[in-house]
Amino acid sequence: MLNYDIVVVGGGPAGMAAAVKAKECGVDSILVLERAETLGGILEQCIHTGFGLHYFGEELSGPEYADRFIQQITEKNIEYKTDTMVLEVTADNKVYAVNSTDGLLEIQAKAVILAMGCRERPRGALNTPGTRCAGVMTAGTAQKYVNIDGYMPGKKVVILGSGDIGLIMARRMTLEGAEVKLVCELMPYSSGLTRNIVQCLDDYGIPLELSCTVIRIHGNERLEGVTVAKVDENRRPIKGTERFIECDTLLLSVGLIPENELTREAGIELDPVTSGAVVDESRQTTQPGVFACGNVLHVHDLVDYVTLESYSAGEGAAKYVLGTAPEKRYITTKGVGGVRYIVPQKVNLNAGEDVKLYFRVGRVYKGASVVVKYNGYEIMRRKKPRLAPGEMENVILKESELAKFAEGGLVEISVEE
Amino acid sequence: MIYDVAVIGAGVIGSMISMELSHYNLSSVLIERFNDVAMGTTKANSAIVHAGFDAMPGTLKAKFNVEGTKLMPGICKTLHVPFKQCGSVVVAFYEEQLKTLQTLYDRGIKNGVPDMEIIGRDKLRELEPHINEIAKGALYAKTAGVVCPYQLAIASAENAVLNGTKVELNYQVEKIDYDENSKIFSICSGDRKIEAKYVINCAGIHSGKVASLIGDNSIEIIFRKGEYMLLDKNQGHLANTVIFQCPSEMGKGILVTKTVDGNVITGPSSIDIGSVDEDLSTNSDVLDSVVEAARLSVPEINTRNVITSFAGLRAHSPTNDFIIGESDVNPSFINVAGIESPGLSAAPAIGVYVKDLIVKKLGVSMKEGYELSRKAPVRFNELTNEQKKELIEKDKRYGRIICRCETVTEGEILDAIHSPIPATDVDGVKRRTRAGMGRCQGGFCGSKVVELLAREHGLKLDDITKFGGNSKLLVGKTK
Incomplete structure (x- = not known):
């Protein structure tokens, strides 16, 4: 049995930032466990730029962004193990992991930081009718084949879903000589960042069709084409709008799912909307000493926000280990009227600092107001030119405001048109 | 070489018959049109072992179902096939x-x-x-239960191979000739030819068509x-x-x-x-x-x-029953057709029945010291922590997780690639190890499985298919 103060599950941007922060906060005994061959997580295959604009004020590629943290991990002598898969986190913060050099690892941690990231929604989860031929894969899998392995998944491409990875891959496949015939999106708006629609589709003349989906997959061995159709407001295909598009590849960019199997098995409470843990502002879950950050907590659109969130988790875990965490006096947060979710779901009134509440809206709004209420009393109202599900928003609860709240109170955020 | 018996169709029925035959002093070949065994009805059904009250009394379905269900627990245990008598x-x-x-x-x-x-x-x-x-x-x-049907087919075909059966994959039977003098069948696919004294038709949904190749048009499927x-x-x-x-x-x-x-x-x-x-x-x-x-x-x-x-x-089959026995056209041609539910439950009993039929015709005895089982596949995620430790100490490749959702190790995938009927495509690895069968459906591990298949078979990544034929996953290098 090994002993560490903090075990970090996942060595992507979230896990690395959390480990770095925890070290800076005075915890020495930290171990980062990463299942891939290298640190860096999914950033390693994101060779496009656009990372770090908010946090570093620079436009970095994915590997460059990751490298900033890998260097800090090395400089700060933070221990890590790659090619190591965590199998279980127990109720008393024991971590079981496996790799080929150490075999089965049994680690007693004082605190655990969950940073496992997310996975892509696969075809099976969509129930798209048709055959089960080769040539249908998630956009992220295609990204790995192209950017890491140097192989092309196909030449004539349709992309279902306008999530950011799908948009990025539309451009990437085009640059590699493939013809991207269409990006279709079920919803009447794109779930991707506006900048990606402009830079990845518009600049290359790739059509984006909204309220449109793939209703059938054709081909016995390799994909031969897809039937797409317009959908009505209930997302049901409209008869008569079907058309066949010949293609050998269908890439799916239809949503990301936080990978919370370990969290669920540990018995930690999950938020049904985010599919991530219920946390407070230090990103502590319902299991004392277990923290969560990054895409395993809720799916982010920018890694910059992942970094900031992970600093909170790293600091929270360090305080927990050092015994300096403030006493808990919680209020809860709740998204209502157009706001799908808020993270964190709980705020400690003794946090001793401003607390940022991140939230997402359920559809596109123009000129609407974000309204914050405390126990039903409006405490903040801000007009927004545009709100969209693809762009995470936030409001700040000032420390001075928190001081006025009472334990057990409720902060609600809503959108008013 | 002239085989004593050729079995056409490597689904669960053909595989179990081949296994039973392989325990006797005869030569046999198992012929399959796809790139792997268990590719037809066997890989996509309810995976149920039925108790046996559905079929009408006196039918073959009733007889073989009840007998097969009785044999199933023992066969699954012997062959290391997942089976649960859940009722x-x-x-x-x-x-x-x-x-x-x-x-x-x-x-x-x-x-x-x-x-x-x-x-x-x-x-x-x-x-x-x-x-x-x-x-x-x-x-x-x-007595009802659930079983893994493709594992049952793979396991019994592997056992047959260990006992000397030859497996011919990607062999689409197009023509069957019969020489009245030598009493030998020639089973042809393109310019390939397999010769055998007896043919067992286990061609599933195509068993009617295969029978018609010898002029037996009695089977409608x-x-x-x-x-x-x-x-x-x-x-x-x-x-x-x-x-x-x-x-x-x-x-x-x-x-x-x-x-x-x-x-x-x-x-x-x-x-x-x-x-x-x-x-x-x-x-x-x-x-x-x-x-x-x-x-x-x-x-x-x-x-x-x-x-x-x-x-x-x-x-x-419109007869609503299994069709098992000698063809009216040629008694050396045995039809095992119309095998719909409860075919999986019946498979072990059908295997024994058809074996008895052939053994009697050939007059052969049981092989001495034949292999009863196959190598038990490692199922890492079912092991205790102690067993996991021990296993990785012996072979480090069991310490490297490839499929995260189902916790499948590199060692298990390599075992599948080097098994008696080697997995050569991604779905073949999936059926043998469950890599890619979990909730992400191969999103993460798919490309790693492709790498392992390419490396072990000495191929390039873009040679690897999802399930043989033209089901290639990649179309060449990037610029």
Whole structure:
């Protein structure tokens, strides 16, 4: 049995930032466990730029962004193990992991930081009718084949879903000589960042069709084409709008799912909307000493926000280990009227600092107001030119405001048109 | 070489017959049109071992079902195939269906089914806490169970190979000639030819067509299509036994059960689609109706938890029974046709029966010291921590997890690639190890499996297919 103060599950941007922060906060005994061959997580295959604009004020590629943290991990002598898969986190913060050099690892941690990231929604989860031929894969899998392995998944491409990875891959496949015939999106708006629609589709003349989906997959061995159709407001295909598009590849960019199997098995409470843990502002879950950050907590659109969130988790875990965490006096947060979710779901009134509440809206709004209420009393109202599900928003609860709240109170955020 | 026996079709029936034959002093070949064994009906069905009360008394279905179900636990144990005798319930949701339960029970008694019981509402809810509240009672059959059908086929074919059977894959039988003088069949595929004294036709949905190659046009097979949905393992609590509804003309209706791997499966639909087009596509209206029917049994079933859906074709004979025995055209040609449900349950018994038939014709004896089993596959995620430690100490490759969702190690995948019937494509690895069968459906591990297949078989990444033929995953290098 090994002993560490903090075990970090996942060595992507979230896990690395959390480990770095925890070290800076005075915890020495930290171990980062990463299942891939290298640190860096999914950033390693994101060779496009656009990372770090908010946090570093620079436009970095994915590997460059990751490298900033890998260097800090090395400089700060933070221990890590790659090619190591965590199998279980127990109720008393024991971590079981496996790799080929150490075999089965049994680690007693004082605190655990969950940073496992997310996975892509696969075809099976969509129930798209048709055959089960080769040539249908998630956009992220295609990204790995192209950017890491140097192989092309196909030449004539349709992309279902306008999530950011799908948009990025539309451009990437085009640059590699493939013809991207269409990006279709079920919803009447794109779930991707506006900048990606402009830079990845518009600049290359790739059509984006909204309220449109793939209703059938054709081909016995390799994909031969897809039937797409317009959908009505209930997302049901409209008869008569079907058309066949010949293609050998269908890439799916239809949503990301936080990978919370370990969290669920540990018995930690999950938020049904985010599919991530219920946390407070230090990103502590319902299991004392277990923290969560990054895409395993809720799916982010920018890694910059992942970094900031992970600093909170790293600091929270360090305080927990050092015994300096403030006493808990919680209020809860709740998204209502157009706001799908808020993270964190709980705020400690003794946090001793401003607390940022991140939230997402359920559809596109123009000129609407974000309204914050405390126990039903409006405490903040801000007009927004545009709100969209693809762009995470936030409001700040000032420390001075928190001081006025009472334990057990409720902060609600809503959108008013 | 002239084989004593050629078995056409490496589904669960052909594989089990081949295994039984391989224990005798004869030479045999197992012929399959696809890139792997277990590629037809065997890989896409309900995976149920039926107790045996469905078929009419006196039919081959009734006989082989009851016998096969009796043999199943022992065979699965011997071959290291996942099997669970979880029992089944046929549920009466309406008052008038209670009569049907009695009819089925009486039929079961006639067929020789042991351990049946008609149970009331309370006992049913005890067995199945998530069953629809309106359920009135059920026929509970304890001998029913769930098995992994493709593992059963793979395991028995592997055992056959270990005992000397030759397997010919990617061999589409196009022509069968028979020489009256030498009494030898020539089974041809393009310019390839296999010669044998006896032929066993286990060609599944194509068994009618294969029989007609020797002029036996007596077998009509209709493709009966069934669509299924598979739910995440975290829904496993929804069913403990195999939950049937009362049967209809077209079969046993929509069932809900926990698979032997812990997922929940529901289906099949039942639609006859002729006998030409091997249409394995799924359809939204059909799947909608499957879910609707499944919710009569278990109202909590939610499509949000579906991880995949698929379709399979059953070989339905209008005779409503299995067709097993010598062809009227040539007694050296044995038909094993029309094997639809309960074909999987019946497979072990059919294997023994057909073996006896051939052994008698050839007059051969049992091999001394034949292999009874196969190498037990490692299933890392089922091991205790101590066993995991020990295993990795012996072989480090079992310490490297490739499939995260199902916790499948590199060692297990390499074992599959180097097994007696080597996995050569991604789906072959999946069926042998479960890599890619979890909730991400190969999103993460798919490319690693491709790498391992390419490395071990000395191929390039873009040579690797999903399931043979033209099902390539990649189309060449980037610029």
